[in-house]
Each structure stands twice: as C-alpha cells, then as structure tokens.
Amino acid sequence: MAEANEQIAESAPRAARHWVVAAACVGFIAAMVGVTYASVPLYAMFCSLTGFGGxxxxxxxxxxxxxxREITIRFDANVSPGLPWAFAPEQREMTVKIGATSLAHYSATNRSADDTRANATYNVSPPQAGAYFVKLQCFCFEEQTLAGREKMDMPxxxxxxxxxxxxxxxxTLKDITLSYTFFPAKSDKPQVRAEADGVRKPL
Structure with missing residues (x-):
C-alpha cells in the first residue's frame, strides 16, 4: 500500500510537468504563427533594404x-497572364561603371481599350547581386495606370x-540581369485582351 502511494506521489509532479511542457509547446507554436503573419510586410521591407533573395x-x-571596373546590366520584362499590356526594355543591355548613376528605360503599352492598373515586381540575377543593386527612381515603386491604348515610358x-x-x-561577376514582371492591380476589375481581329474577349 505504501509503495502504491509513493508511485502516485511521484506520478503527480510528473504529470504536472508534462502539462507545463505541452502548454509551452502550444504557446510557442501560436507565437510563431503570429510572428509569421506579422513578418510578411517586415520581410518585404527587409528584402528591399538588404537585397536578400535577389x-x-x-x-x-x-x-x-x-x-x-565595368559591369554589364541586362534588362528583362514580363507580363502576368490577365494583364493586356505589352512591356519591354528600350535597351537589352548596357555596360556601366560600378558606382556610377545610370538611366535605363522600359516602355509599357495598354493593348486594350479600357483603363488598366498594374504593379511591378522585380529582382536581379544572380540573387547575391541584389544587395548591391541600388535603385534611386523606378516605376515599380508605385502602382501604374494606363488609359486605353496608352503607351508610357518607364525610366x-x-x-x-x-x-x-x-x-x-x-x-569575377561580369553581368547582372534586372527583371520586372507586371501584375494586374488586385482591386482592378477583370481585364480584356486585345485580339488580332479587333474583338476583345474577357480574360
């Protein structure tokens, strides 16, 4: 009987410790989930400031x-499905001195008859070079709006x-590729695509 009582006495604090550990684990997981959601804008800001991830x-x-020392900058342009824009660099590449301020031009054309709005994402390749590629002015800083059939220069x-x-x-790096992709603005209504025969169809 005494031995049974001793076993019960020993199991009580052990069970309490298990509950404490379980509660701590649940609290840790909940905290990590909260940090994950809160860190999305912070992560974007971190990438912009440091060049992390390209x-x-x-x-x-x-x-x-x-x-x-000179380095060649190559320019790439892409348009997401659902956006009726033509988007391309005015120059495919340019060679610049490291540290010298340079100007490049892209152009975008709205191929539909409707006003459309879009945002550009960007990155460089190789990704390690992102930390050293500094933009002073860029169309990608703000949402862009093009009227129907409008063409816009984007420096x-x-x-x-x-x-x-x-x-x-x-x-030994000799070239860096700067790449942009335009996506429809989230608040925009469904876009229409300009067809070769002049008939516009919903996307």
Missing part, C-alpha cells in the same frame, strides 16, 4: 566615386554599389 535595394545618390535610375568589389563571391 530583391534590389532602394537608396540615395551615391557619394563615393565610381570605380574603373529606372540605378547604380551598382562599389562595395560589390569587396565581395569575394562576386569578384
């Missing part, structure tokens, strides 16, 4: 003198941070 940086005019002002020369993984 995202470019947004910054101010460089103060350091450009380097003699990008940028430079490659001279700090890239000190990165051992990028010392």
């Amino acid at each position: 995202a470019t940086r947004v910054g101010a005019t460089p103060t350091a003198a450009p380097l003699e 990008v002002v940028f430079y490659v941070d001279p700090a890239i020369a000190d990165d051992p993984d990028l010392k």
Whole structure:
C-alpha cells in the first residue's frame, strides 16, 4: 500500500510537468504563427533594404566615386497572364561603371481599350547581386495606370554599389540581369485582351 502511494506521489509532479511542457509547446507554436503573419510586410521591407533573395535595394545618390571596373546590366520584362499590356526594355543591355548613376528605360503599352492598373515586381540575377543593386527612381515603386491604348515610358535610375568589389563571391561577376514582371492591380476589375481581329474577349 505504501509503495502504491509513493508511485502516485511521484506520478503527480510528473504529470504536472508534462502539462507545463505541452502548454509551452502550444504557446510557442501560436507565437510563431503570429510572428509569421506579422513578418510578411517586415520581410518585404527587409528584402528591399538588404537585397536578400535577389530583391534590389532602394537608396540615395551615391557619394563615393565610381570605380574603373565595368559591369554589364541586362534588362528583362514580363507580363502576368490577365494583364493586356505589352512591356519591354528600350535597351537589352548596357555596360556601366560600378558606382556610377545610370538611366535605363522600359516602355509599357495598354493593348486594350479600357483603363488598366498594374504593379511591378522585380529582382536581379544572380540573387547575391541584389544587395548591391541600388535603385534611386523606378516605376515599380508605385502602382501604374494606363488609359486605353496608352503607351508610357518607364525610366529606372540605378547604380551598382562599389562595395560589390569587396565581395569575394562576386569578384569575377561580369553581368547582372534586372527583371520586372507586371501584375494586374488586385482591386482592378477583370481585364480584356486585345485580339488580332479587333474583338476583345474577357480574360
């Protein structure tokens, strides 16, 4: 009888410890879920500021003198299905001095007769170069609106941070690709596609 009482006495604190551990685990999981939802805008801001994951940086005019080293910037353009735009770079590539402010142009044309709004996402390749690709002005900073059949020039002002020369993984890098993709604005009504025969069909 005494032995049974001892076993019960020992199992009570053990059960209490199990409940404490279980409660702590549930609390930790709930906290992580909350952090995950809250971190989405913070993660986007982090990528923009650091270039993590191939995202470019947004910054101010460089103060350091450009380097003699040159690098080729290639330009890529894409349009998501559902957006009746033609979108392309005015130049396929340009060679610039690292640290020098440069200007490139894209153009977008609304192929439908309706006003349409869109947002551009962007990244660079290789992804490690995103931390050094700094944009000063860009159409991608704001939502863009094109009237029916309107064509718009979309400039990008940028430079490659001279700090890239000190990165051992990028010392031999010769070119960077800047890529944009336009998506329909979420609040926009369904778009229409301009057909070759002049008949516009819902997307």
